[in-house]
Amino acid sequence: MLVHIICMWIDRHSEILVKRMAGQFPAVLVTGARQAGKTSLLRHLYPQASYLSLDLPANAEAAHTAPEKFLDQYPAPVIIDEIQYAPSLLRYLKYRIDKDRSPGQYLLTGSQVFPLMQGVSESLAGRCAVLNLHTLSMTELRDANHPIEESSYIFLGGYPGLHAGAEADLWFPAYVATYLERDVRNILRLVDLQDFSRFIRACALRSSQVLNYSDIARDTGIAPNTARKWLNVLQTSAVVSLIEPYFGNLTKRLIKAPKLVFLDTGLAAFLAGFRSEKDLFASSLAGAFYESYVFGQIIRQAASRGDSAPINYWRTANGPEVDMVIEQAGGKVVAIECKLKENPASGDASGLRSLAEAGKTRIKEKFIVCRTKVTYKLPDGTWVMNLPELLKNLSF
Numbered sequence: 001m002l003v004h005i006i007c008m009w010i011d012r013h014s015e016i017l018v019k020r021m022a023g024q025f026p027a028v029l030v031t032g033a034r035q036a037g038k039t040s041l042l043r044h045l046y047p048q049a050s051y052l053s054l055d056l057p058a059n060a061e062a063a064h065t066a067p068e069k070f071l072d073q074y075p076a077p078v079i080i081d082e083i084q085y086a087p088s089l090l091r092y093l094k095y096r097i098d099k100d101r102s103p104g105q106y107l108l109t110g111s112q113v114f115p116l117m118q119g120v121s122e123s124l125a126g127r128c129a130v131l132n133l134h135t136l137s138m139t140e141l142r143d144a145n146h147p148i149e150e151s152s153y154i155f156l157g158g159y160p161g162l163h164a165g166a167e168a169d170l171w172f173p174a175y176v177a178t179y180l181e182r183d184v185r186n187i188l189r190l191v192d193l194q195d196f197s198r199f200i201r202a203c204a205l206r207s208s209q210v211l212n213y214s215d216i217a218r219d220t221g222i223a224p225n226t227a228r229k230w231l232n233v234l235q236t237s238a239v240v241s242l243i244e245p246y247f248g249n250l251t252k253r254l255i256k257a258p259k260l261v262f263l264d265t266g267l268a269a270f271l272a273g274f275r276s277e278k279d280l281f282a283s284s285l286a287g288a289f290y291e292s293y294v295f296g297q298i299i300r301q302a303a304s305r306g307d308s309a310p311i312n313y314w315r316t317a318n319g320p321e322v323d324m325v326i327e328q329a330g331g332k333v334v335a336i337e338c339k340l341k342e343n344p345a346s347g348d349a350s351g352l353r354s355l356a357e358a359g360k361t362r363i364k365e366k367f368i369v370c371r372t373k374v375t376y377k378l379p380d381g382t383w384v385m386n387l388p389e390l391l392k393n394l395s396f
Contacts, residue, residue, distance in 0.1 A: 010144040010163070012041055013304035014133055019045065021129035022104035026097040029083070029108040029120055032133040033238040033263065034179055037160045038109040041133060042079045046107060050078040054085040067092040076105035084110045090123035097127045111183060111237060132238070135159045135264050137300040139391065150371070150387070154293045155277040157266015172270040176200075183237045188230070195222055199230050203240065204271035207262040208288040208295070208323075210255060210315070211242065231260075238263065241299070246312035246325040248333070255315040265293045291323055291338040294369055294387055298324070298336075301391055309396035320354035326396065332364040334394070339370040349382040365393075 018041065021028045030038045043051065052074050054060045062070045063086035071092060074080075083089065093106055108128075120128055135158030141148050146163070148156070156162055161171055180193045190196060199220045206216065217227040234240040242258040262268035269289065274280040280289060298311065309328065314335075315321035324336040335352050352366040366382040367390055375385040385393070 008144075008146075008164075009044060010136060010140055010146070010160070012037065012133070013137070013140055013143075013301070014041065014131055015045060017304060017306050018042070018131060021131065022046075022107065024103055025127065025129040026101055026103055027093060027106040027108060027124055027128035028104070029110060029124075029128050029130045030133050031110050031130065031238070033135065034111045034183065035159055035161060035175060036133050036135050036238075038111075038133050039079070039081050040160065042107045042109065046077060046079065048077075049107060050074040050076070051081070052078060053081040054089075055082045060085040063089045071096070076102075077107060078105070079107045079109070081109050082111065083108045084119075087119045090119050094123045094127065097124070101127075131306075132303050134238075134296070134300045134303060136163060137297055137304075139297070139301070139388070142388075150293075151277055151281055154265045154289055155269050155274065155280050157264040157269070158296075159264065159266065162266065168266070168270070169275070172267065175267075176271070179237070179239075184233060187233050187236060195220065196230060196233075199227065200234065200239075201271045201273070203231070203234065203260060204262060204268040205285070206260055207240075207265075207268045207272075207285075208259060208291040210257050211260045212257065239267070241295075243295070243311060243313050243324075246314045246322075246327070248325075248327070248331075255317060259313050261292050261295050263296055263299070265289050265296065268292065287338075287340045290340040294336070294338045294390075295324065297387060297391065298394065301394070302396055305396075307396035314351075314355055316354070316358075320351050320358075322351045322355045325355070326394075328364065328396065330362075332362045334365050334367070335363055336367045336369055336390070339368055342371045342373070344368045344370050344372070344378075344384050346378050346380065349378055349380055352382055353380055367393075 018028060030042060032038055052059065054063060067089050120130065137158060138153050141163065156168060162168055180197060184190065184193060184196055199222065202216050202219050213224045213227045217224040235242065241261050241263055243261055244258050245254060245256055247254060269280055280286060295311065309326055312325045313323055314325050322335050323338045326334040328334065335355055337352055339348050348368055356363045368382055368384045369387050369390045370384060372384055372386055375389050377383055
């Protein structure tokens with residue numbers, strides 16, 4: 001049963017990390033997708049802080065033309081929302097921080113991650129901590145005593161607005177329109193957004209699949225180089241992630257292209273044309289969406305703890321594959337296979353065994369994450385468990 005949350009704050013697992021960062025750094029930057037809850041998080045944690053929104057054109061212009069005078073109007077601590085609309089302000093924040101290194105003075109948010117990060121690295125290196133905030137996780141919803149069925153979460157996704165009573169069939173079209181008009185048009189300077197709209201929908205149909213720029217370009221009617229450029233925009237705005245292939249010390253011929261994964265399965269489901277949970281799970285894409293969901297929940301947990309170990313995938317040219325490979329300290333590897341079933345058997349661990357046998361990789365643990373209600377172990381040592389149990393056992 002799907003439960004909506006009306007006018008209630010859902011504790012974010014990142015809250016502890018944000019406070020730790022603000023206790024040590026003069027500035028904290030919270031990045032992430034539009035409507036992931038960045039501003040709400042900071043205003044909840046720091047209700048007495050001054051608030052400045054650069055989403056308003058007049059404020060962005062004032063920050064650009066008279067930054068010192070403008071900043072004087074907002075005593076620290078101050079939340080500066082959508083800092084990417086006035087990137088030149090970062091230089092003046094650096095100047096002020098260098099005069100006063102007190103922690104927690106400037107609490108920043110930004111949606112366009114890559115250009116924003118470039119400005120931060122150039123202006124606020126060593127002065128600013130960075131947190132990437134994702135949409136709500138299943139664990140956050142359950143910890144807030146607002147459970148949602150796994151299949152319902154995969155279809156709906158984790159955008160906070162959808163768990164505050166918004167109707168998905170109205171919310172998603174408005175969100176996509178705003179995203180296209182604000183972020184995409186701002187980055188690409190496109191006049192006609194129809195081709196990009198087709199492109200993002202084609203990408204949604206390929207979530208958790210190996211990326212082939214030529215195929216996406218052909219289906220969208222654009223050039224492969226344009227597809228590369230536009231995919232960078234999806235990464236920039238924290239809509240998708242690319243999972244790079246894992247090589248380690250393996251010698252077999254491996255697939256070298258990255259996997260494309262949507263970070264919020266609800267947005268992907270909407271863009272792929274699914275209008276009901278039933279239709280999604282009756283489709284041939286159900287397994288890929290489940291894999292995207294597992295990846296997204298692992299990424300959310302890691303980000304909320306400040307962990308940064310990369311997640312890779314492994315696939316040979318002649319078949320064997322493992323959905324996720326996490327290399328830990330000392331070169332040890334945790335390997336994870338995703339299966340949309342309740343009772344995986346030994347045959348479902350064949351990719352994990354191939355990885356263990358392929359080279360000198362030291363496998364610490366092998367997991368099949370699935371919809372089982374009971375954790376058990378296969379004869380080859382592979383653990384079979386559901387996602388909540390996997391998250392409890394997973395460390396980076």
